[in-house]
Amino acid sequence: MKFVDEAVIRVEAGDGGNGIVSFRREKYVPKGGPDGGDGGDGGDVYLVADENYNTLIDFRFERFHRAERGTNGQSANCTGKRGEDLELRVPVGTRATDQDTGEVIGDLTKHEQKLMVAKGGYHGLGNARFKSSTNRAPRQKTMGTPGEVRSLKMELMLLADVGLLGFPNAGKSTFIRSVSAAKPKVADYPFTTLVPNLGVVRPESHRSFVVADIPGLIEGAADGAGLGIRFLKHLERCRLLLHVVDICPVDGTDPAETAVAILDELAQYSPKLASKPRWLVFNKTDLLLEDEADEVVDRVVAALDWQGDVYRMSAFNKEGTDPLCWKILEYLESLPADRLAEVEEAEKVEFQWDHYHKEQIEKFVDDDDDDWDDDDDDHDMEIIYKP
Numbered sequence: 025m026k027f028v029d030e031a032v033i034r035v036e037a038g039d040g041g042n043g044i045v046s047f048r049r050e051k052y053v054p055k056g057g058p059d060g061g062d063g064g065d066g067g068d069v070y071l072v073a074d075e076n077y078n079t080l081i082d083f084r085f086e087r088f089h090r091a092e093r094g095t096n097g098q099s100a101n102c103t104g105k106r107g108e109d110l111e112l113r114v115p116v117g118t119r120a121t122d123q124d125t126g127e128v129i130g131d132l133t134k135h136e137q138k139l140m141v142a143k144g145g146y147h148g149l150g151n152a153r154f155k156s157s158t159n160r161a162p163r164q165k166t167m168g169t170p171g172e173v174r175s176l177k178m179e180l181m182l183l184a185d186v187g188l189l190g191f192p193n194a195g196k197s198t199f200i201r202s203v204s205a206a207k208p209k210v211a212d213y214p215f216t217t218l219v220p221n222l223g224v225v226r227p228e229s230h231r232s233f234v235v236a237d238i239p240g241l242i243e244g245a246a247d248g249a250g251l252g253i254r255f256l257k258h259l260e261r262c263r264l265l266l267h268v269v270d271i272c273p274v275d276g277t278d279p280a281e282t283a284v285a286i287l288d289e290l291a292q293y294s295p296k297l298a299s300k301p302r303w304l305v306f307n308k309t310d311l312l313l314e315d316e317a318d319e320v321v322d323r324v325v326a327a328l329d330w331q332g333d334v335y336r337m338s339a340f341n342k343e344g345t346d347p348l349c350w351k352i353l354e355y356l357e358s359l360p361a362d363r364l365a366e367v368e369e370a371e372k373v374e375f376q377w378d379h380y381h382k383e384q385i386e387k388f389v390d391d392d393d394d395d396w397d398d399d400d401d402d403h404d405m406e407i408i409y410k411p
């Protein structure tokens with residue numbers, strides 16, 4: 025089963041700055057030579073993989089991203105400033121595709137890996153470049169080229185950070201409904217959930233985690249009872265498990281007994297999964313008075329010989345759910361990044377400016393001077409770049 029998170033954004037690299045026409049003007053130097061500088065290149069747009077991010081959801085709220093334009097050249101042979109690049113941080117595992125052509129631009133598989141998704145425009149040349157023995161006062165310049173603009177589709181295979189574990193009807197799906205945008209079916213009968221659901225919990229922008237809701241577990245699951253344990257494999261890559269316990273089951277089962285049974289099944293399935301960090305979360309606190317709830321909590325804690333963290337909530341009324349989500353977020357953020365911080369710099373392609381400059385100059389020197397079109401908006405010229 026694939027869980028895919030996706031977002032389509034528009035990325036715009038900066039345009040190149042224009043070259044300018046200027047002549048040296050100084051006292052006692054009446055006919056100074058050409059000194060119009062080149063423009064600066066436009067900034068590029070990059071995606072940078074960051075293991076501290078785990079969803080693309082924030083990009084659904086911020087759709088437009090633009091790198092800076094290069095500034096125009098100036099007199100006295102001053103080159104314009106290069107536009108700042110724009111770096112968009114995305115989760116490791118993100119794939120970038122051109123939405124219009126379907127071309128896969130690349131996959132970000134390692135922390136800090138950089139991928140260029142829109143190339144900035146090239147700089148225009150100032151008139152100082154066009155000086156020659158036959159033309160000492162050139163009035164030519166070229167315009168910067170436009171930066172690349174793309175509709176960029178980003179896709180991410182979601183990995184859950186937090187897995188929900190519990191008896192059918194404990195309220196796992198209700199929890200995920202109340203804290204995320206996921207809307208799995210909720211009903212008062214066991215095995216409502218037949219396939220896992222993922223929800224992205226986003227207490228504030230750029231801070232989020234992913235919760236997996238899987239079908240309930242029952243005693244004998246390891247031997248195939250109920251839906252069995254095959255869904256437990258979806259929890260293997262989670263960093264935290266929440267064991268959800270219904271404090272007042274309608275079918276009269278004893279919460280302490282079912283809690284013990286679930287942990288037995290978990291241990292049978294995989295000792296590794298059973299040793300993962302796990303918190304005990306009591307649900308449906310709205311159904312009991314406080315001291316009645318205390319009594320159930322104490323009994324379950326004793327039956328499990330539980331030493332770890334204990335939380336209470338009413339998933340249905342959203343009571344206690346927000347503080348729990350904040351605790352989870354803080355906990356996850358406190359964990360060391362387990363993946364090796366392998367840094368792979370994008371290969372730098374050195375642009376051969378000499379070549380570009382020569383080509384530009386040749387192009388214009390071949391042209392008749394009088395044909396020179398001085399229109400500042402002229403972005404249509406075709407320039408072939410050679411890497």
Ligand SMILES: Nc1nc2c(ncn2[C@@H]2O[C@H](COP(=O)(O)OP(=O)(O)OP(=O)(O)O)[C@@H](O)[C@H]2O)c(=O)[nH]1
Pocket residue numbers: 190191192193194195196197198199209210211212213214215216217218238239240241307308309310311337338339340341
């Ligand atoms: N009173 C009360 N009822 C709740 C609460 N949370 C869930 N329920 C009810 O409990 C029933 C089961 O909820 P689900 O969220 O479907 O439970 P589940 O754990 O996902 O169940 P399965 O998918 O069958 O494993 C539904 O009728 C919910 O409305 C709660 O906090 N208080």
Ligand SMILES: [Mg+2]
Pocket residue numbers: 196197198208209210216217237238239240
């Ligand atoms: Mg469910």
